[in-house]
Amino acid sequence: xxxxxxxxxxxxxxxxxxxxxxLAVFVVWPLVRAGVWSFTNAxxxxxxxxxxxxxxxxxxxxxxxxxxxxxLNTWMFALLVVPAQTVLAFFMALWVNxxxxxxxxxxxxxxxxxxVAMPVLAVLxxxxxxxxxxxxxxxxxxxxGVFGVPPQAWLRDPALxxxxxxxxxxxxxxxxxxxxxxxxxxxxxxxxxxAARIDGAGAWQRVWHVVVPSMRNTIIFVVTxxxxxxxxxxxxxxxxxxxGPGNSTxxxxxxxxxxxxxxxxxxxxxxxxxxxxxxVGGLTWAQRRWMKEERE
Amino acid sequence: xxxxxxxxxRSASKLAAYxxxxxxxxxxxxxxxxxxxxxxxxxxxxASIFGGGWLRADGWTLENYAEAWRRAGLGRALVNSALQVLxxxxxxxxxxxxxxxxxxxxxxRGREAVFAGVVILIVLPVEVLAVPMFFTAxxxxxxxxxxxxxxxxxxxxxxxAFNIYFLRQHFLSVPRALEEAxxxxxxxxxxxxxxxxxxxxxxALATVVVLDLLAHWGDFxxxxxxxxxxxxRTVQLSLANLFTQPxxxxxxxxxxxxxxxxxxxxxxxxxxxxxxxxxxxxxxx
Numbered sequence: 001x002x003x004x005x006x007x008x009x010x011x012x013x014x015x016x017x018x019x020x021x022x023l024a025v026f027v028v029w030p031l032v033r034a035g036v037w038s039f040t041n042a043x044x045x046x047x048x049x050x051x052x053x054x055x056x057x058x059x060x061x062x063x064x065x066x067x068x069x070x071x072l073n074t075w076m077f078a079l080l081v082v083p084a085q086t087v088l089a090f091f092m093a094l095w096v097n098x099x100x101x102x103x104x105x106x107x108x109x110x111x112x113x114x115x116v117a118m119p120v121l122a123v124l125x126x127x128x129x130x131x132x133x134x135x136x137x138x139x140x141x142x143x144x145g146v147f148g149v150p151p152q153a154w155l156r157d158p159a160l161x162x163x164x165x166x167x168x169x170x171x172x173x174x175x176x177x178x179x180x181x182x183x184x185x186x187x188x189x190x191x192x193x194x195a196a197r198i199d200g201a202g203a204w205q206r207v208w209h210v211v212v213p214s215m216r217n218t219i220i221f222v223v224t225x226x227x228x229x230x231x232x233x234x235x236x237x238x239x240x241x242x243x244g245p246g247n248s249t250x251x252x253x254x255x256x257x258x259x260x261x262x263x264x265x266x267x268x269x270x271x272x273x274x275x276x277x278x279x280v281g282g283l284t285w286a287q288r289r290w291m292k293e294e295r296e
Numbered sequence: 297x298x299x300x301x302x303x304x305x306r307s308a309s310k311l312a313a314y315x316x317x318x319x320x321x322x323x324x325x326x327x328x329x330x331x332x333x334x335x336x337x338x339x340x341x342x343a344s345i346f347g348g349g350w351l352r353a354d355g356w357t358l359e360n361y362a363e364a365w366r367r368a369g370l371g372r373a374l375v376n377s378a379l380q381v382l383x384x385x386x387x388x389x390x391x392x393x394x395x396x397x398x399x400x401x402x403x404x405r406g407r408e409a410v411f412a413g414v415v416i417l418i419v420l421p422v423e424v425l426a427v428p429m430f431f432t433a434x435x436x437x438x439x440x441x442x443x444x445x446x447x448x449x450x451x452x453x454x455x456x457a458f459n460i461y462f463l464r465q466h467f468l469s470v471p472r473a474l475e476e477a478x479x480x481x482x483x484x485x486x487x488x489x490x491x492x493x494x495x496x497x498x499x500a501l502a503t504v505v506v507l508d509l510l511a512h513w514g515d516f517x518x519x520x521x522x523x524x525x526x527x528x529r530t531v532q533l534s535l536a537n538l539f540t541q542p543x544x545x546x547x548x549x550x551x552x553x554x555x556x557x558x559x560x561x562x563x564x565x566x567x568x569x570x571x572x573x574x575x576x577x578x579x580x581x
Contacts, residue, residue, distance in 0.1 A: 011485045012402040019395035020410075022455035025436075027417055030428035037428070047431060095320075109324045112331060115564050117514030119532040120553045123539050124334050127345075127546060136346035139333055171327070232423050235516045239536060253423045253517070260427045261521075269427050277424045284419045 038271040044264035057271035067272060069247045070255035073162065077251070078230035080166035081173075085226050086219070088170065089177035094207065096178070097185050107182070111175040118172070122239040125168040129154035129240075155241050158248040165236050165249060173229065177222050184218030185211070217291050224287035228280050252276060334557075338550035345546050360547035361555070364538065367545075368552050372527060373534040374559070376446070377513060380530060383450040385508040389501060391454050396463035397489045401475070411464075417457035423517060430521050438522070445528035449519060453512065459504050466500035467493060506567055513560050531556040 038057055040050035061067050096107045113121065130138030132151035141151040154164045188211055196206045212219070234253035237243055243250035256276070259269035337345050344355040364370060398404075399411050429452055433439055438448030470493050478492045494501070519530045529537065535552050538545075 008402050008485045008488075009404040012398040012404040012407075015394040015398035015402065015485075015489070016410075018391045019455040019460060020414075022391065022451070023414065023417060023457065026429060026432060026452040026455070027420060027425065027457070030425050030432050031420070033431065034425070034428035092323075106320055106324060109327050112327065115510060115560060116331070116557050117532060117560065119514065119516050119535055120556050123535060123549060123553055124330060126539075127337070127550070128330055128333070130346060138346065139330075171330075175327075228421070232421050234423065238516075239539065256423075256427065257517070260430075266427070273424045273427060277420070280421055280424070281419060 034270040034273055037267055038274050040267050042266040042270070044260060044266050047266055050267065053267065057268045058275070060268060061271055061275065064268075066247065066250065067255050067259075070243075070250045070252045073248070073250055074231055074233065074252045076162060077166055077169075077233055078227055080163060081169055081230045082223060082226050084166075085170045085174050085177055086223055089174045089222065090181050090219075092174065092178045093181035093185055094211075097182060107178075110178055113172045114175045116172075118235045119239060121168070121172055122236045125164075125236075126155065126240045129164055131156060156245055158245045161241055161245060161249045165233075165240060169230075169233070169236060173226070177226060180222055180225075181215070181218060184215045188214045220287060220290050224283050228283055231276070231280060231283075334550055335554055338547065338554045340547065342545060342547045345550075357547075360545075360551035363545065364548040364551035364555065367548055368534040368538045369526065369529065370531070370534060370552065370555055373529050373531045374555070376523075376528065377531040378559070379446060380449045380515075381509045381512045383446075384453050384512050385505045387450070388454045388456060388459065388508060389505060392456055392459040392504070393463050393494065393501070394489070395455070395460045397467055397493060399460070399464045400467035401488075401493070402485070414457050414460055418461060420457075426517055426521065429518075433522060439524075442525075442527055445523050445525065448522040449515075449528075449530070452518075456508075459508070462504060463497075463500060466497045470496050502567065506564070509563065510560065 037047060037050065039052055039054060041053050041056075042050035092110060096103050096110070128138050128140050130136075130141070131153040132141055137145075137151050138154075140154065145151065152160055155161050192210050192214065193206055196210045201209065232253065233251050234257075237249040237251050238254055241249045243254050252272070253276075256269050256272045259265050259272060336350070338360055339356050339358070340350070341355050341357050341359070344350075395414075399407065399414075433448045433452060438444055438451065474496060475488050475492050478488055483492070514532060515530065516532050516536070519533050520536075523529055523533060535549070535556050538549050538552050
């Protein structure tokens with residue numbers, strides 16, 4: 001630590017004041033308030049006049065059929081998206097990890113949907129998934145028709161709506177995870193792969209026994225981040241299906257949003273948000289632990 | 297690993313190279329197809345979007361764009377969105393870089409503890425905070441009229457824990473010798489920060505700006521709660537409105553979707569060169 005850094009310490013408060021004040025007002029304070037409200041019967045219009053109700057909001061959450069459905073849907077969505085997106089991103093990264101400039105273009109193509117705003121993509125895929133109607137059908141049905149697949153109702157079919165949204169979400173997000181894997185791939189020692197090749201390991205064996213183990217931290221990172229992003233799903237079902245048909249795509253965030261603005265039960269909405277925070281926080285904590293083990 | 301050389305023999309390797317190209321082309325179509333369809337369909341007459349006949353010369357039109365512009369109030373919405381992301385990215389950059397500099401270079405009591413507190417905030421998803429944040433914004437008068445709503449869209453997102461963390465790492469890697477030379481010349485703390493440290497980490501600054509712009513251009517939940525009046529709508533809200541309000545015109549919706557995408561694409565194309573290969577954490581919004 002240099003002398004001038006100590007001498008300048010007095011001006012630190014002016015450098016920190018704007019950021020810390022904003023974080024305190026717009027992040028910490030709302031969080032504390034949500035924590036307090038989650039134990040009260042606060043409602044949307046006059047949260048100040050709330051009375052304490054103990055753990056009622058938390059126990060009530062699970063009894064609330066709509067919330068339970070949203071909770072299960074969100075888990076289901078994560079289970080559909082996370083393995084598919086991780087595995088696909090991994091192999092796409094291997095596929096485009098070549099030096100020739102042409103592969104840069106392909107990398108750009110895979111990354112393109114990441115750059116487009118989610119509401120735009122949600123609207124676009126609603127049109128792509130259009131069911132067949134009087135001789136007309138959406139491009140997805142038309143394309144599958146080429147291979148003899150009969151037209152489906154996709155977003156209007158309770159059994160297909162969530163998987164259809166999951167497919168679209170993987171398509172949108174896989175480019176980002178591919179980039180993360182690509183960065184991780186650069187740190188796999190080339191000599192190790194070369195040595196395995198000389199020892200007669202096939203392409204598949206080299207990936208499984210050399211690349212995967214040396215990318216353990218990257219894989220853990222991608223899985224947990226994808227999982228957290230999956231839990232935060234909201235825009236796609238909100239715009240594409242409004243949570244339907246028959247609540248089959250109702251997301252956690254949408255249920256919290258509705259608790260706040262539709263049923264105006266602020267206390268319960270805050271309890272739901274806190275439960276969500278515990279879920280995401282737990283995942284982040286688990287990620288840290290696993291990754292640390294590797295470093296030691 | 298799947299390089300063509302791995303397989304022996306010239307003709308075999310040529311075949312493998314063709315195979316690689318074919319697979320690549322098919323996958324590229326899957327990723328590019330929907331976006332190309334969006335652009336092409338936005339130029340089709342309403343009745344022929346889902347019908348066939350795309351290969352014929354007729355049925356192409358720019359009418360959808362004129363209609364979308366008028367019905368969705370796109371001019372106003374684009375200005376609002378641009379204002380929103382520029383204020384967040386620009387103002388946020390200043391505020392976060394200042395804090396990051398203090399954490400990296402200025403010594404004060406409790407620095408490590410305060411920094412640890414900021415790092416914890418990184419994992420908080422906006423969605424968890426949206427509801428209580430809405431009340432804070434309301435209490436501070438950041439809802440309602442145009443100015444208030446625009447402030448409500450931006451001010452809560454100026455300070456960002458991840459950006460502070462990210463920029464601090466980059467300030468730490470700026471050579472101290474640069475600043476020491478300026479100290480000998482009698483430079484004050486502000487000049488060390490503004491004239492010496494900041495200019496030497498432009499790629500990191502560009503990265504933070506791009507991430508902020510991409511993330512907030514697509515904002516939906518927060519504007520949905522804050523920008524409730526027609527004149528305060530952002531592009532995404534205009535699109536959603538066109539999408540849900542009858543009469544539903546596919547052509548208008550598609551034209552609006554293209555218009556909501558073009559600015560960010562152009563920006564990304566232009567800004568890409570300034571961006572460093574961001575560290576992996578950048579994946580978290």
